[in-house]
Amino acid sequence: MAESSLSKVYEPRETEAKWYQYWLDRGFFRAEDTSSKKPFSIVIPPPNVTGMLHMGHALNNTLQDVIIRYKRMQGFNALWMPGTDHAGIATQNVVEQELAKEGVTRHDLGREKFIERVWEWKKKYGGVITNQLKRLGCSCDWSRECFTMDENLSRAVREVFVRLYNGGLIYQGDYIVNWCPRCHTAISDLEVEYKEEQGFLWHIRYPYVEGNGEIVVATTRPETMLGDTAVAVNPDDARHKDKVGQSVILPLINRKIPVIADHYVSVEFGSGAVKITPAHDTNDFAVAERHGLEIIKIMDGSAVINENGGVYRGQDRYVCRENVVRDLESGGYLVGREPYVHNVGQCYRCKSHIEPMVSRQWFVKIKPLAKTATAAVVKGKTRILPPMWEGTYFEWMNNIRDWCISRQIWWGHRIPVWYCDNCGQMIVSTVDPDSCSECGNNKLRQEEDVLDTWFSSALWPFSTLGWPDKTPALKTFYPTSLLVTGFDILFFWVARMMMMGLYTMKDVPFRDVYLHALVRDEKGEKMSKSKGNIIDPIEMIDKYGTDAFRFTLAAFTAQGRDVKMSEERIEGYKYFVNKIWNATRFSLMNLEDYPGERVSVGRNEESLPDRWIRHQLNRTVNEVVKSLDEYRFNEAAAAVYQFVWHEFCDWYLELIKPTLYGKGDPAQRQATQQTLFTVLKISIKLLHPFMPFVTEEIWQTLIRDGSSIMVSDFPAGDDSLQDLQAEKQMRVVMDVVTSVRNIRGEMNIAPSKKLRAVISVPEEELRAIVTTGKDHIVNLANLEALDIGGKMEEPKDAATGVIGSIRVFVLLEGMMDVAGELARLEKEMGRVTKDLTFVSKKLANRDFMAKASKTVIEKEEEKFRAVKEKHVVLDAALKKLREMSAPHHA
C-alpha cells in the first residue's frame, strides 16, 4: 500500500496546475454529442471578453462546477458549455481607449479597420477570463468553446432577426430612447442606472399670448425649454381650466405653444402646469403622441444644442442651462429656484448622464413573446429557484416595454437590413444580398446599427449547440438542464432567453434556473473599484488555494441571500483542507500494510467504531445527495464538513488508533483498515465537486490504480449500512467519555494526567454497552483504571457525572476540590431542574395531553423519565457533597 511521503501541510500551488492539465489531457471535460448516458447540460453565463474574474464570476462558476462534477460522477453525459460574450459597448470602449493612447479615434480608422482592431484585441486579451476559470477548476468542455461573434452564432443572430421580422415582431420607429452622449448610442431601459442628485427646481413664467397673465411651470432642466411645444395642465384643475386651448409664448424662443389638458399632470405638484418637451423627456413624448404635438429635437448626439436652439446652438447642454437661466432671469421670466433632489439616469457603462432623445431605432415587439415566456413558467416547464424570484419574473413580464435592440456602435452584429437608395426598397435577409430585389440595383447600403449585445446572448442556449443547424448536440442537450446565474441579470438575460428560446425552438431553454446571491464585501456592500473593497478571486486562490476558496463560496451560499465575503472565512476553510490532508496522511501511515479492498470482511468482524462511522457516512451521503439535488450548496457543504471533521477525525480516528497500532486481533485490525480506507475514499468523493484538486491529489496517492476521482462514481445512499444499534451504543460511549473530559476540564486537570474512574450502570442493557466500549472509554478519556458495575455506592473523593441512570465517578484522591465540584454539580442541577419543571408542566397540561399528537406525547414522556432519573441521581450526589463540605462539629 501507499507509503506516506506527504508533507505536513497541503501545498495547493503545484498540485492544482498538475491535475487540471491531467484532466484536460484525458478529455474528462468532454461531453458526447450522442450517448447512451442521460444528458445533463449547463450553458455558462458568458462573461464579457473584456472581463476579469471577479467574485461574482467566482461564485457563479463554482456553483456550476459543483453541479456539473456531481452529475458527471453520477453517470450523466454532462456538458458544461463555455464561452464569452462580445460585449458591444464595453469592448468598443476598451479598444477606443487603447486607440486614444495612440492619439487616434475610431473615426480616423474607419469602421472596417476598427473592427479588425477589435478582433486583434480579442485574440490577444480575450482569453484572460477563460484562463482564470481554469484556475478555478471549472470543468467546462473547452473543445466547444463559443464566442457570440463566432460565424455560427452570428448566423443564428441573423436567422432569428429575420424570423422575428417576418413574424411582425421587429419594427423600426421614431421613439424616445435613452441616449448616451458619450457612447453615442441608444441604450435599453435596463442599461440606465438612476442615481439621486442634488439639483434645482426652476420656476419659469410663460406669458399668455392674449391678455395679461402667465402660467408658471417648474423644471429641473431649464435648457430643455428650447424644445417645448406645449404646456400641459390637469383637465380637472380648476385653476387652469379656462386656459386650456389658449396659447403661451415660449420665452427666449418666442414660439407660440398651446396649453393642453392631460391627466398625466398632477394637480398637487407645483403650479399644476408642466412644460412639454417631447423630444427630450419620456413622459412628454407620450403626451405629445396623445395630442399630436410637434416634436422638436434641440440636441445632437453629443448633447450639444443644435440649430433648433437659436442662439444657444453649439453649446453643451449644461453650459446652455446656465445661459438659459441667466437670460430668463434678465428677461424677467425666472420666478425663482429651489434646491431639489431628483433622480438622474446614467449610462451603466460610462456613467454619463443619459439624454432622453427621439431617434429612429429598431424594436422588438415584446408583449407576445413575454406572454409565452410567462406561460411556460406558470405551467412549470421551467422552474425558477428559489421560488421567490418567480414573482419578480412575472411582475416584470407583465409590465414589459418594447425592447430597443439597435445600437449606434460598430462592434457587434450588424443589423441584417439593406437599403436600396435607388428605389427605396428595404431588404431584410439572412445572407448579404447582391442586388435590390425590387429594382435590381446592386448598390445597396447596409443598416449602420448593430444589435444590442443581449440579442445574441438571448440565443445562447441553442446557438452554442449549433442552431440553426440540426446538430446532434442540439438534439441531445436542448433544453438545457440548468442555468445558474445571478439575479441581477434575470431581466437582461434569463427572461430574454426564455422568450427567444420559446419563439425559435418552441421549447424552453432550460428546465431549472437557479438564481444565486450577489457577493458583497464583509460589510455587505457591493464590491466596486471605486469603493476599493474588491477582493480579487485569483489573489485568494494564490493565497489559500482553489479548494478552500471554492468551499467557502459554496458554504456561504444560502438561498436568496447575499454572500458576504471576507478573507478570514477563506482562511478558515484552508484549515479544513489541511485537516483533510492530515487525516489522509494519518490514514496512509496506517494503511501501509493494507492489501486493498479485495479483502472481504464480514459485518461481525467490524468493531463498534467501524459500524458507527459507516452508519454516519451513509447518513452524510444521503444528506449531500439530497441537498445538491435541491441546489442547497451550503447544506451539502455543512454536512460533509461536519462529518469529516467532527465525526471522522475527532472520534473515529481517535477510536481506532489502538487497533491500528496493532496490539489486538490482526483480523480486527484488517477490518478496521478496510473501513478506514473505504470511508476516506467515499469522503473525498463527496468532497470532490467542491474541492476538485486536493481530492484528486489524495485519490491518486490513496488508490494508485491509474483512475481519477473525477470520473469515479458519486456515492449513493445504502440502507444496508444503516446501523441504529451502533449509533445508540456509540452515543453511550461518547457521552461517558465526554462526561469524564468535562470533569477534567472543569477541575483543571491536565489531559495527560491519567485518571481512575468507576461507572455505575444499573440497567443491564446499558451495562453491556459500557462494558463492550470499555477499552474505548479508557482510551479516549485517558484512564488508567476503569471499573464498571451495577448500582454502586459513590466512592470517596470522587467527581460525579450523570448520564441518565448512569453515574460516572472520577476518583480524585488528593485532588478533590469540593467547592469546585459542588459548583459544577449545582450548575448542572440548575439546568436539570429547569428541564424537569418544563416537561412536567407540559405533561400536567390537560389540553396538551388531549390535543398533541401521540408521538409528541410519547417523546415528552420519555424525556420526563430521563430528566427525572438524572434529577434524582444528581440530587443524591449533591446531598452527599453538601454534607462533606458543611463545617462539622465533632
Next chain:
RNA sequence: AGGCGGGUAGCUCAGCAGGGAGAGCGCCACGCUUACACCGUGGAUGUCACAGGUUCGAGUCCUGUUCCGCCUACCA
C-alpha cells in the same frame, strides 16, 4: 410610490413540514497526547426587532409597527 428580502450568541449566518434554539469565527481555561497548534479537550454567551393574534404549544403561521438592504417606477 410599489414590490421583494432581511432583522436569531460579540461577528457572519443556518434553522427547509410549528413540539423548550444551532454552526463557524471570536472569547475563556487546560494541553506541543507519535495525522494536523492550519491542532485537541472542556467552558461561557441568546426577552429569536417590537406589539397583537391563531394554537395545547410560535424563531417557525397571520396582522400591524419599526429599522436595514435590494429591485422596479418615477411628479415636471
